[in-house]
Amino acid sequence: MTGSEASPSFRLAYVPGVTPAKWVRIWNERLPDVPLTLVAVSAAEAFDVLRSGGADAGFVRLPVDRSDLSAIPLYTETSVVVVPQDHVVAAVDEVSTDDLADDIVLHPLDDTLGWERLPGQPAIERPATTEDGVELVAAGIGVLVVPQSLARLHHRKDLTYRPVTDAPESRVALSWPEEKTTDLVEDFIGIVRGRTVNSTRGRTPASAPADPKTKAKRPEASGGARRKPTTGKATGKSSRSGGSGGTKGGKRGKPRGRS
Structure with a gap:
């Protein structure tokens, strides 16, 4: 990323035929304080709009000039x-x-x-x-x-x-200026790629607490191993097999045959 400053809004361009409603809805749920503005553009002018700063990112049709624009192919149309x-x-x-x-x-x-x-x-x-x-x-x-x-x-x-x-066939992609891969652009990439809000590739705060379930499992696992030592398991023989690793007490109370 080349920038981390929060923008007052995020401008999303889209070419005819693309319906960005699903991604816009997720954006509004995750970043309600950052308005998303849609910018309708023709397929021919889409790249100039991105290069000139008229939009932060956009849904375009491939091919994309990768010398200065990044792109993530999304789907192919019939x-x-x-x-x-x-x-x-x-x-x-x-x-x-x-x-x-x-x-x-x-x-x-x-x-x-x-x-x-x-x-x-x-x-x-x-x-x-x-x-x-x-x-x-x-x-x-x-x-x-x-x-x-x-x-x-x-x-x-x-x-x-x-x-x-x-x-x-025509292929649709998400594209943006490579040198302007801001935090908000990264947020939108995450949405388009289906990342969850807690994805490790998202902008998760460095001070985020660890999962309490993970902490709880460690002492239980190590303590459980100390509370349940058995010599039978160490020899690799079962107490029901009658081998030397078992104890006579292990056979008490068990029927010798089936009626």
């Missing part, structure tokens, strides 16, 4: 094709890129899939945004392949979507 409700694709459960060979496949300027080769037929122009691409699909201009979260975000009643089995 890619889907958005089509009109009456499109032939709507009749099946999933498709491949080959199934889109005869369709105009729109390629927004803010595309997050990083195609090496776009399937289908190229459009005359590229829509500026994914949202614009969805509008063109609704107008019957073509189809659009996007991460499933974006299909849900821009959902329309006249459109539907299906998984594309061999399309590139």
Whole structure:
């Protein structure tokens, strides 16, 4: 960590399709005195916002330039094709890129899939945004392949979507400026990674008392060992075996046979 000063608030950027509500709720429970401010950004501007200090950390889409930004990959999204409700694709459960060979496949300027080769037929122009691409699909201009979260975000009643089995996938990560890994950033990393509030990797106070259960076990264990010495155990023979390590008294009161 490069800083330990408490900030008046924690600014969290997030790109379209990411829903940070779960992590925000945990933050508010653990750090109620540090307000968390959400900053909505486009996928293209997310990294500039982090570098300029517009946010302390952010949910972004990979790849991330690791020369000055740190990142923790979180999950990978299914890619889907958005089509009109009456499109032939709507009749099946999933498709491949080959199934889109005869369709105009729109390629927004803010595309997050990083195609090496776009399937289908190229459009005359590229829509500026994914949202614009969805509008063109609704107008019957073509189809659009996007991460499933974006299909849900821009959902329309006249459109539907299906998984594309061999399309590139989008990966979401938590990222922040490497030189600004503050205590609050570490706190949020712990939340995202599922650490408990008492995790040893969290900011646990150095003077935190030891677990009283641990202290109680030590004298009991050592005292118990002194109160229960037995010569039978030292020879490795059981008193029921009739060996030399047992005592005759050990056989008293036991029946010699079964009726």
